[in-house]
Amino acid sequence: MPNSLFTDRLAAAMEAADSLICVGLDPQPARTSPDEILRFNTRVIEATAGLVCAYKPQSAFYEVAGDVGWQALKDTIATVRRVAPQAIVVLDAKRNDIGNTAEAYATSAFDWFDADAVTINPYLGGDAVAPFLQRPDRGAFALCRTSNPGAEDLQSLPMADGEPLYLTVAERAREWGEAHHGNLGLVVGATWPDELVQVRARCPEMPILLPGIGAQGGDLEASVEAGVDAHGRGLLVSASRSVIYAGDAEEIRAEASRLRAAANAANLAREPS
Template structure:
């Protein structure tokens, strides 16, 4: 999927929402535990209820890997279900991989060939040769960690040398490795005040922005500081949507939560003249 194709879907749906499938076996409705595959049963209902309002899904792999083989099976079934039923949806493997070249090659094969994700989150710490193997795939994306929302981000990401913060150096250096059609960046919503500075460095790239909703990030501030001529944003919400209810109406409530965010996004896109 190219950036233009992603933008066309954003315009069609009036949404730049990404729904995070952080599916925790301890948080899903109890009655689903009686099914043969509780994680997939939950995901399927969430996807069917929210697909009209979102342009991307982002399974967080930790929630599936923690379940062993059954979790990987649930993940594979989830990706296949989206692919077959809603092929216009962009699918992100929130895996945060990144290792020496031959290992990254295998990670890329796992997520792009075996699992058929559109993109994978990658950590930049080991440099270019740990990232480039993911970029050898046509119409697939690297989503590089740039500025995260967690408290520990201050330990390294804001370290300054020659008036340049480390996260800024990561972005300036890494943008040479790819293009606007295969490289996105993670920028936490709780750091929305930094989006203008980041847009000065990468005005045209897409940004994946987690942290809206349960983590306290402001969608309006993210849009004001981060929207570009192709929208350029995928704003993720996980817990606020998928755990909107723990009862039998969990899917219905998830759909309502997703629609509420989509309606706000649509207004922001209209105000920007993008739809």
């Protein structure tokens, strides 16, 4: 459905799989050799197809494998199209730059790799984000509050108006997305459920990509409760190593299924807003 709005495509992917779960396709260099990446990912995609709404390959784990990895990233996205055609692909690349450089990154992500969305860094401002939002059927997710301890160094610092930087970023990003096709989302780490509540309150309609979900059901439940939109959607709960290294195909499928059920249960149990 190349002519649909990105937000509609995301909602359709969630409905089709009845799932908020996104699988991070992050082959670890120490565990998966460059030549094995495509086969490794294909097994994961086949095992999880129909259970998840999205796949999120992390560009760094392909780039580190050089030209072989770069091609494996493209082939991985093509494999999602073939095996799990209703899922969307978020290229996790944290790209950004100014002007026509950002345009080149957008073209690379959307045309060469054929990703549906790409993660971007907001630090350069709205004109650097705009090139990623030109196509109604594609989108981007801007970093807002990351899951690492160092996120405190800048993201949680108070601005002159008393707001932490990450909420200022959230507000700006909402404006940037609204000025295009509503196709800008936010990245908020699962390690900060209180901050997720704040972000969702400010940005009721924006898709949120939530990395950092591990094996702990608690985090997942608190995050779903805090992060879904008024329709119980709009949240991509991303899990990577806990799924892709769960074991054989059956164990991978079982872990994805468990996460999907836990997220859906938390979603049903939340207070109606």
